Amino acid sequence: MKYVAILGLGTVGGGVARMLCDNRERIAAAAGEEVVLRRILDLRDMPDSPFSALVTHRFEDILSDPSISLVVEAIGGVRPAGDFSLALLRAGKHVVTSNKAVVSAMGAVLTEAAEAAGACYLFEASCGGGIPLITPLSRDLAPNRITGLCGILNGTTNYILTSMRDSGADYADALAEARRLGYAEADPTDDVEGYDTRRKLNILSAVAGEGLTDERLIPCTGIGGVRRADVSALAREGCAVKLVGVMRGGYLLVAPHLIPRDHPLRSVDGVYNAALIHGDKVGDVMLMGRGAGADPTASAVVADVCEALSGRAAPCRLRAGYVPPDFDGYGCPRYFCVPEAAADALTARVPRAVRVTSPEGEAAFLAPPMTEAACRALAEELPLTSHLRVLSDLCDDSEART
Amino acid sequence: MKYVAILGLGTVGGGVARMLCDNRERIAAAAGEEVVLRRILDLRDMPDSPFSALVTHRFEDILSDPSISLVVEAIGGVRPAGDFSLALLRAGKHVVTSNKAVVSAMGAVLTEAAEAAGACYLFEASCGGGIPLITPLSRDLAPNRITGLCGILNGTTNYILTSMRDSGADYADALAEARRLGYAEADPTDDVEGYDTRRKLNILSAVAGEGLTDERLIPCTGIGGVRRADVSALAREGCAVKLVGVMRGGYLLVAPHLIPRDHPLRSVDGVYNAALIHGDKVGDVMLMGRGAGADPTASAVVADVCEALSGRAAPCRLRAGYVPPDFDGYGCPRYFCVPEAAADALTARVPRAVRVTSPEGEAAFLAPPMTEAACRALAEELPLTSHLRVLSDLCDDSEART
Numbered sequence: 001m002k003y004v005a006i007l008g009l010g011t012v013g014g015g016v017a018r019m020l021c022d023n024r025e026r027i028a029a030a031a032g033e034e035v036v037l038r039r040i041l042d043l044r045d046m047p048d049s050p051f052s053a054l055v056t057h058r059f060e061d062i063l064s065d066p067s068i069s070l071v072v073e074a075i076g077g078v079r080p081a082g083d084f085s086l087a088l089l090r091a092g093k094h095v096v097t098s099n100k101a102v103v104s105a106m107g108a109v110l111t112e113a114a115e116a117a118g119a120c121y122l123f124e125a126s127c128g129g130g131i132p133l134i135t136p137l138s139r140d141l142a143p144n145r146i147t148g149l150c151g152i153l154n155g156t157t158n159y160i161l162t163s164m165r166d167s168g169a170d171y172a173d174a175l176a177e178a179r180r181l182g183y184a185e186a187d188p189t190d191d192v193e194g195y196d197t198r199r200k201l202n203i204l205s206a207v208a209g210e211g212l213t214d215e216r217l218i219p220c221t222g223i224g225g226v227r228r229a230d231v232s233a234l235a236r237e238g239c240a241v242k243l244v245g246v247m248r249g250g251y252l253l254v255a256p257h258l259i260p261r262d263h264p265l266r267s268v269d270g271v272y273n274a275a276l277i278h279g280d281k282v283g284d285v286m287l288m289g290r291g292a293g294a295d296p297t298a299s300a301v302v303a304d305v306c307e308a309l310s311g312r313a314a315p316c317r318l319r320a321g322y323v324p325p326d327f328d329g330y331g332c333p334r335y336f337c338v339p340e341a342a343a344d345a346l347t348a349r350v351p352r353a354v355r356v357t358s359p360e361g362e363a364a365f366l367a368p369p370m371t372e373a374a375c376r377a378l379a380e381e382l383p384l385t386s387h388l389r390v391l392s393d394l395c396d397d398s399e400a401r402t
Numbered sequence: 403m404k405y406v407a408i409l410g411l412g413t414v415g416g417g418v419a420r421m422l423c424d425n426r427e428r429i430a431a432a433a434g435e436e437v438v439l440r441r442i443l444d445l446r447d448m449p450d451s452p453f454s455a456l457v458t459h460r461f462e463d464i465l466s467d468p469s470i471s472l473v474v475e476a477i478g479g480v481r482p483a484g485d486f487s488l489a490l491l492r493a494g495k496h497v498v499t500s501n502k503a504v505v506s507a508m509g510a511v512l513t514e515a516a517e518a519a520g521a522c523y524l525f526e527a528s529c530g531g532g533i534p535l536i537t538p539l540s541r542d543l544a545p546n547r548i549t550g551l552c553g554i555l556n557g558t559t560n561y562i563l564t565s566m567r568d569s570g571a572d573y574a575d576a577l578a579e580a581r582r583l584g585y586a587e588a589d590p591t592d593d594v595e596g597y598d599t600r601r602k603l604n605i606l607s608a609v610a611g612e613g614l615t616d617e618r619l620i621p622c623t624g625i626g627g628v629r630r631a632d633v634s635a636l637a638r639e640g641c642a643v644k645l646v647g648v649m650r651g652g653y654l655l656v657a658p659h660l661i662p663r664d665h666p667l668r669s670v671d672g673v674y675n676a677a678l679i680h681g682d683k684v685g686d687v688m689l690m691g692r693g694a695g696a697d698p699t700a701s702a703v704v705a706d707v708c709e710a711l712s713g714r715a716a717p718c719r720l721r722a723g724y725v726p727p728d729f730d731g732y733g734c735p736r737y738f739c740v741p742e743a744a745a746d747a748l749t750a751r752v753p754r755a756v757r758v759t760s761p762e763g764e765a766a767f768l769a770p771p772m773t774e775a776a777c778r779a780l781a782e783e784l785p786l787t788s789h790l791r792v793l794s795d796l797c798d799d800s801e802a803r804t
Contacts, residue, residue, distance in 0.1 A: 019683055023545050030544040124542065130684035132534070132542035140526065140534035142432040143425050143704040264690065267669055274688075281421055282532035282701035285691035286676075288666065289684065299684035302545040312714050 002031065002309050004070045005039040005062045007084060009046065009055070012098045012125070013074035015294030016301050017051050023302070030306035038068055063087055070094040070308055072301055073102070082106040089113040089121060094308040098125035098297050104199035107212050108320035120313045122304035127200040128153060128273050130296025131289035132303075137207045137277065138316050144279025146208040148394030149247040151275035152268050153200040155292040156191035157223050157243040159183045161256075162269045165235045170228040183271060193222035194243060194254040201245030203318075204275065205252055211319035213252065219327050221255040229359030230337065230386050234258060236357050240266050244391055249400030251330045257391040258335045265391065278394035328373040331400055336378075337362045337386035345382055359386075366390065404433065404711050406472045407441040407464045409486060411448065411457070414500045414527070415476035417696030418703050419453050425704070432708035440470055465489055472496040472710055474703055475504070484508040491515040491523060496710040500527035500699050506601035509614050510722035522715045524706035529602040530555060530675050532698025533691035534705075539609045539679065540718050546681025548610035550796030551649040553677035554670050555602040557694040558593035559625050559645040561585045563658075564671045567637050572630040585673060595624035596645060596656040603647030605720075606677065607654055613721035615654065621729050623657040631761030632739065632788050636660060638759050642668050646793055651802030653732045659793040660737045667793065680796035730775040733802055738780075739764045739788035747784055761788075768792065 004020070006013045020027065020037050028034045039062050040054045049055070059080075062068055071088050073095055075081040082102045085095045090113055097103065102110070103123045114121035124134045128151070137146070152158050156178060163174045175192065178184035190196045198220045206212040223243050231241050238261035245254045259266040264286045268274040273291025278284050290296040307313040336353070338346050343363035347353060350367050358364035362385055370378075375387060406422070408415045422429065422439050430436045441464050442456045451457070461482075464470055473490050475497055477483040484504045487497045492515055499505065504512070505525045516523035526536045530553070539548070554560050558580060565576045577594065580586035592598045600622045608614040625645050633643050640663035647656045661668040666688045670676040675693025680686050692698040709715040738755070740748050745765035749755060752769050760766035764787055772780075777789060 015683075019545065023547065023683065026547065027545045030541075130681075131687060132538040132689075135542055136534040136538065139432075139709065140537055140702065140705045143421065143429045143708060144701055145425065145428065264669070267666070279532075279701060281417075281425065281697040281704075283692045283695075283698055285533060285689075287534075287687075287689055289687035293685075295683040296685055299546055299681060300542065302683075303542045306545060307541065310716070312716050314712070314714050 001034045001036055002069050003036050003038040003067045004072065004305060005041065005068045006037065006072045006074060007041045007081070008073070008075035009040050009042045009049065009051065010074060010076070011294045012297045012301065013040070013072065015298030016072050016074065019295070019298040019302050027302060027306060031309040033309070035305065035309060039065065059084055063091060068093060070096065070305060072305065073097040073099055075099065076101065078102055078105050082110070085110055085121070086113055089117050089119050092117045092119050094120045096122045096301055096304040096308060098301055100126040100196070100199040100203060104202040104212065104215055107203065107206065107318040111317045115315055115317060120308040120315070122308055122313060122316070123203070124304050125297050125300035127203050128275060128287070128289070129291040129293060130299045131273060131275070131287050131291060133204065133275055133287055134207055134316070136287060137204065139314060141277060141279050141282060141285065144281050146277060146279050148278040149204055149208055149275060150265065150391060150394060151201070151204065151245050152242050152265055152273050153245050153275070153291065154191055154197045154243060155271040155273055156184045156188060158269070158273065159271050160192070161223060161226065161231065161241055161243065164226070164228055164231045165240065168228065168232060171224060171226060192224060194220045197243055197245045198254045201247065201252060201254060205247040206318045206322070207316065208247065210247070210250070211322040213322040213324060217324060218252045218254060223256050226256050227386055230388065233357045233359045233364060237261065241388065242268070248394060250325050251327065251400055252324045253327065253330065255389055258388045259391050263391055276394065284394065329371055331369040331371045333369050333390035333392055334367040334375060335364065335386070335388040335390055336367060336384055337364045338382055338384055342383055349378065349382065403436045403438055404471050405438050405440040405469045406474065406707060407443065407470045408439065408474045408476060409443045409483070410475070410477035411442050411444045411451065411453065412476060412478070413696045414699045414703065415442070415474065417700030418474050418476065421697070421700040421704050429704060429708060433711040435711070437707065437711060441467065461486055465493060470495060472498065472707060474707065475499040475501055477501065478503065480504055480507050484512070487512055487523070488515055491519050491521050494519045494521050496522045498524045498703055498706040498710060500703055502528040502598070502601040502605060506604040506614065506617055509605065509608065509720040513719045517717055517719060522710040522717070524710055524715060524718070525605070526706050527699050527702035529605050530677060530689070530691070531693040531695060532701045533675060533677070533689050533693060535606065535677055535689055536609055536718070538687070538689060539606065541716060543679060543681050543684060543687065546683050548679060548681055550680040551606055551610055551677060552667065552793060552796060553603070553606065553647050554644050554667055554675050555647050555677070555693065556593055556599045556645060557673040557675055558586045558590060560671070560675065561673050563625060563628065563633065563643055563645065566628070566630055566633045567642065570630065570634060573626060573628060594626060596622045599645060599647045600656045603649065603654060603656060607649040608720045608724070609718065610649065612649070612652070613724040615724040615726060619726060620654045620656060625658050628658050629761070629788055632790065635759045635761045635766060639663065643790065644670070650796060652727055653729065653802055654726045655729070655732065657791055660790045661793050665793055678796065686796065731773055733771040733773045735771050735792035735794055736769040736777060737766065737788070737790040737792055738769060738786055739766045740784055740786055744785055751780065751784065
């Protein structure tokens with residue numbers, strides 16, 4: 001029998017506690033022995049919770065309990081979650097987390113501490129909720145050179161953008177509806193500004209081989225500027241607008257992208273998340289599922305719990321210090337809008353741009369790969385009313401270095 | 403340093419040999435030490451192959467070489483591949499295979515022998531080529547109860563059906579084209595009759611928890627009877643026809659299915675494969691990629707090689723003897739066609755059937771869930787010109803037991 005503890009009985013922590021009870025037999029089979037929840041750290045008392053008898057307010061009760069061999073960290077935020085995790089790992093306890101903020105900011109220190117102590121620090125649930133992403137990357141695709149990766153990694157923004165397309169709502173109304181339905185938090189900044197996606201991209205790209213970078217070095221544009229007019233006009237061409245995290249040619253970025261009709265991410269709608277990964281031998285692999293929610297996230301956490309307790313977990317050591325190339329040089333195809341009166345000027349300036357279905361009174365174009373620097377210069381010359389990057393094939397990463 | 407051997411230098415074996423050379427450093431990092439190809443068993447001499455110096459015609463040269471710790475079996479077919487694998491496992495060597503025929507027929511014996519000898523028998527590449535399927539099922543989703551699974555598991559048939567839809571070709575012409583392009587073998591029986599899909603479904607359902615069954619107990623319909631007229635009429639409604647392996651409510655079946663517009667498998671086209679898996683906690687997870695070909699399959703084989711040599715591989719013990727319920731009781735929604743003159747008779751007989759876009763001169767209907775027995779009775783009464791099962795949500799497996 002193995003005893004485990006949970007830090008934080010919120011959505012994820014509560015889901016993990018329930019799953020440890022509900023699926024006890026399957027979990028015992030996967031872990032190699034019975035897994036018993038012994039302690040929960042939370043600031044609240046929660047007398048009405050079925051787990052209230054397990055609650056403590058003192059972290060030391062868990063840190064110093066030698067019977068607890070594994071701790072699920074589901075607090076969220078970098079502090080104190082990161083310090084708690086470090087202390088637990090140094091005490092030789094396995095730590096499993098769904099906390100992307102900690103992994104993105106402190107993953108190198110934490111995986112190093114785990115290795116030194118002979119413990120595991122596992123974080124499958126930090127990216128893509130229940131979707132298997134970290135293990136496929138670090139295990140199944142490990143013998144491949146990962147040349148590119150792109151993902152819809154945030155359910156809130158995907159829900160909002162899908163609802164703008166399907167109901168014709170503008171951004172503010174779609175956000176308000178997402179809040180009402182519980183798909184967006186009271187303060188949705190982390191989601192809609194792309195910071196949540198940026199953390200997950202940082203982790204995935206680190207697992208894929210580059211190492212972690214300082215999040216602030218990843219250019220990040222949220223969805224607040226996405227226009228209903230573009231979403232609707234593009235939907236008529238079978239295209240979608242999605243917030244995508246991209247790793248390509250060494251570059252990292254988070255931004256709303258035009259997803260072409262035939263792209264596998266195009267039909268990933270609503271609260272679904274997905275990542276498309278390109279390996280030199282395997283080609284394109286796509287992994288899709290529910291990227292958030294108590295039960296899907298608990299599924300990934302509990303799989304890591306079983307893996308750590310079974311003694312089979314592969315050490316996933318994250319390096320730090322990756323510095324992406326200067327973003328000015330990043331190239332990809334583009335979608336531009338200008339007022340109808342400026343259409344000829346745009347065609348003269350970007351001769352290979354092709355006119356596509358346009359929002360009313362405007363002229364929309366698809367342009368072949370252009371660098372960020374070239375787009376900035378264009379925006380200084382012409383009255384661009386819209387600019388979206390176009391998600392293109394991962395297999396050709398030479399284009400990113402146009 | 404670890405020495406490995408390959409049985410069979412065909413498409414997959416050749417891909418594995420090349421990958422062991424091309425990606426040597428990544429493979430060493432994943433396996434924990436350098437992996438060196440030492441021997442290849444093949445009936446041919448292959449003087450022009452870069453690996454000709456390693457070729458032997460005698461299985462005993464590999465079996466009795468104590469320096470070889472792992473053997474990749476890429477011969478295909480049940481005999482002698484299965485006997486070779488058994489002998490190697492009993493000698494304490496790890497065996498990694500892409501051979502679905504052996505795993506489906508002898509997986510229980512082979513995984514038991516591996517366990518007894520303290521060796522690994524790994525078969526990620528047997529289903530879905532390069533797509534991570536077995537590991538996600540046996541590791542990431544292990545704590546879930548898998549309530550259903552469906553997959554497009556054969557690239558040849560998916561290529562043919564996609565080409566019937568896109569070019570309007572009939573089955574015979576699309577098959578001929580697939581042959582010309584190398585997507586179908588000279589004798590395509592295994593693919594087009596669904597036998598290849600059936601083996602993979604048997605393996606996936608065994609890993610998902612049911613245990614292996616006798617393949618012959620899985621009802622199997624190939625794609626030879628799929629009509630161009632239905633494919634075209636359904637394409638106009640945004641639906642597709644795909645050969646799908648289904649595990650649902652304990653039932654197993656392989657048959658061409660109508661894939662509704664919003665279903666995630668609908669847009670899996672050409673040589674791509676995908677599986678949709680439903681777990682009680684994780685919900686729907688879809689995994690997609692190239693299901694065949696030398697390099698994608700080699701990617702999965704080599705990942706297993708690394709896992710086995712690293713000592714981390716989870717034992718995946720397959721039980722045998724699963725017996726699915728009597729297929730007569732299997733329920734799912736249906737697509738029927740009758741000659742226009744029989745349309746009223748069908749509506750009278752199946753009052754909840756809804757008329758949909760029809761092939762010329764016929765009347766096509768979508769009907770709510772009906773059992774196999776009820777459909778057989780219907781076919782005896784009415785001149786059905788077409789009948790397809792409709793792929794529906796996996797989360798509701800009660801429907802399967804209508």
